[in-house]
Amino acid sequence: MIAEITDEFIHKVSRRLKQGKGIRWKIPPHGCIHIDRPLPFLCIYRYSDHSPDKWTGQLIRSEASYLIASASQAARLSELVKSITETLSDQFGACLLIEVWAASPQEILTSPTPTFRIFGPPVEKSVVVEKFAENLRQLNLLHLPTSVELREENRRQPVEMPALLRHESLKTTECLSLGLEIQPFYLNTSLHSVYPLSLRLLNRELSKALKSTFFEFVRLETTHTISAFQELGNTHIDRAVWEADQQLAQISQSFQFLLLVTPINAKEAWEEFKETKFKKPPHFHYRLLPIDPDVVKRELYNIPIEKITDPTLAYILRDKRHELDKMITMLADRNTPNFRLSSLQLFGGVSTSLRQTAEQLLQLLPMKEDSETQPDTVSAQEFARRALEEIDYFRAQYADVAATVKIRDDVVGLMVSEGNLHIQAQSRIPRKRVEALIQHEVGTHILTYYNGKAQPLQQLYCGVPGYEELQEGLAVLSEYLVGGLTHARLRLLAARVIAVSDMIDGASFQQVFSQLTEQYGFAPLSAFNVAMRVFRGGGLTKDAVYLRGLVSLLVYLREGNELEPLLLGKIRQDYIPIVQELIYRRVLRTIPIKPRYLSDPLALAKLRQLKKEGTVFTLLNPHPHENRIFSE
Known part of the structure; x- marks a missing residue:
């Protein structure tokens, strides 16, 4: 299904979630909403229509619940996210929202160490933030040391974009909102190409970190029962x-x-070997x-x-x-x-x-x-x-x-x-x-x-x-x-x-x-x-x-x-x-x-x-x- 973010679209999303159904719809021009099934979390990536970065959004596509949309749709996107978080919070008692974005590519020139910045409440007020930071520190990026910084700020989104949810909405919907800024070491400095192996590695490792963080949130803050973080992965598998x-x-x-590398003349070869008295x-x-x-x-x-x-x-x-x-x-x-x-x-x-x-x-x-x-x-x-x-x-x-x-x-x-x-x-x-x-x-x-x-x-x-x-x-x-x-x-x-x-x-x-x-x-x-x-x-x-x-x-x-x-x-x-x-x-x-x-x-x-x-x-x-x- 291809859809604009209209009132009808937002209503359909909310209705399907309340019915326990999944959502896999495209959002023009290059976005999509994928919710494998109702779960108490949502990952978000907003892209700029003028940015040459076509790759950072891929980092959340392996999650069971994500939304990718153009930053130009800010007002309607905010309404959609508000509707989703309210629906999920009603169903599970709380909801976790994580927005992901790439830092300025200039940071690659100043620091070769992959850096991750978490924007959220103080660690002492959220065990989930502490767990998220710990998971990111454990990323195995081909022995590259990772740096994780905690930013205790009200901002949970890219600096040039408006907040998706107001602070008041977060409180009333029992929604924990976090921002994750990633130094784009997987992009070249001109942002016109990508280092595919680095992006693939980061995708695999970040997915583990996100699922482990979701699990901690689900276990501590929601009514959802779960036994292992792997249960939070996709059940729907793409045709590809x-x-x-x-x-x-x-x-x-x-x-x-094995048949092609096994001799077909074993008996004859044995007789031949015997005739040479085992010398040839x-x-x-x-x-x-x-x-x-x-x-x-x-x-x-x-x-x-x-x-x-x-x-x-x-x-x-x-x-x-x-x-x-x-x-x-x-x-x-x-x-x-x-x-x-x-x-x-x-x-x-x-x-x-x-x-x-x-x-x-x-x-x-x-x-x-x-x-x-x-x-x-x-x-x-x-x-x-x-x-x-x-x-x-x-x-x-x-x-x-x-x-x-x-x-x-x-x-x-x-x-x-x-x-x-x-x-x-x-x-x-x-x-x-x-x-x-x-x-x-x-x-x-x-x-x-x-x-x-x-x-x-x-x-x-x-x-x-x-x-x-x-x-x-x-x-x-x-x-x-x-x-x-x-x-x-x-x-x-x-x-x-x-x-x-x-x-x-x-x-x-x-x-x-x-x-x-x-x-x-x-x-x-x-x-x-x-x-x-x-x-x-x-x-x-x-x-x-x-x-x-x-x-x-x-x-x-x-x-x-x-x-x-x-x-x-x-x-x-x-x-x-x-x-x-x-x-x-x-x-x-x-x-x-x-x-x-x-x-x-x-x-x-x-x-x-x-x-x-x-x-x-x-x-x-x-x-x-x-x-x-x-x-x-």
Whole structure:
């Protein structure tokens, strides 16, 4: 709706607020009113029709309640604000009004320190003002020190503009009015352009400060009940977010990264390596690329994420774009040294502490058991039947589960891609490992795919950047919880870390293979498979994330955190606050599928024990009430 500020318009705004409805209307020539739902606060920015500053108003567009209008409409604007504050005060008992404006750009020349000035009552008379100042001092602006000044003045607006509300009106409507003047360090000195990264950073940080201030005001001064400041964010999401999310998902699904970097001639490469008596590296062959990297990158950066005003959702989408950029680069660089360099950026390397943990595990665990000499195994077909049973268990919880199981010759072992399980046709899976691998592949990877698919944001099933570490940590933990995490499995995860570490340090395929067989006692085929996974594509560091993710997850549990929120989709651990915010904002929904082990008393008892004292070395010993594993 496009509207002038008329009596009818003001009446419509007031009526919708009284009805508990939101407002999203344009106000010519360049303004708008956005009230996601009635809340006891309002941010305001007034622009001058002759000012070249087109950017400062963006700083409040991420809030749930804001008004942007031309300063030339002063009289009508004042009536509108008065009507809004009266309506909100009647509904909540009080209302907070914050007007934001930019200081003179000349201040950038005299002081490089970002300065924020709060215009309001004395601190001793308002806890909210003190909290606002504290929040601004905590802004993280790329280590730039911030200066916060408190101005105890009646003026709460730019010096050249009239007050929006008279002092008497503030008292009668129980409205606290504050002014925030920002030194525009994000603008160049001529005010004809902007430093976009500085503006983006300030937008994200200022939004947190404002919401925390709103929360303090709501908690202390109003009748509105709220449990966390994140609840004060937008619940309405602009179309630009969903369009960008869909475009990123389409690009992500246009190629299957792991399949494209996995050799299709593993069996032949092993025979070739044996024939050379393990002296010459094998030659790996890969699937042809189904995409043109240049074209896909052009599509990737044509997505106008910069137009998204919600800083949290913009961060998620921008983060995903950077990851896809690196993945596409890696595919273009297969079998070149650049592949390994990009892999380090995407999946990380091996820290000294992780290497030490891997070495300790290999020293503590016996060498005698090896996965290729198991006496009792099941076929790929039998494993597929068990996987389908678990998928049916999910479908009983969430009817939209459409996962399939495929037995094929061109994969190695087990692999989940786009929510489907792929099984190597020649696989013989140790019977005592079946349930563990079912929970690893189906109970974690497929489960989080469909839990993510149940969310409106597609990145939660495509996978946020770096999700592999938490995914694999959860998957390995699930093996332990169902009693199938054997010593041999832990040795294998440790071996992968050693192999990745040595590969990064310049070791050859043969050197990694020899170390695994001679120093750590792995059978030749097992050592070959570890080395192949690590050297595929030109050097893939992904295999270090299994043990690294497990270690990080155990720390997370010891800190008193719950496991279930991690199953919402394919997220990484530091996304938990983001996910929690979006749940508070009602953008995300509760998970529809829970793994089988979360209803198993023995698994839950193990989980409680890990919360008390869980480390990776705790997993070496059987649970007091279990004798199904670790008898070797």
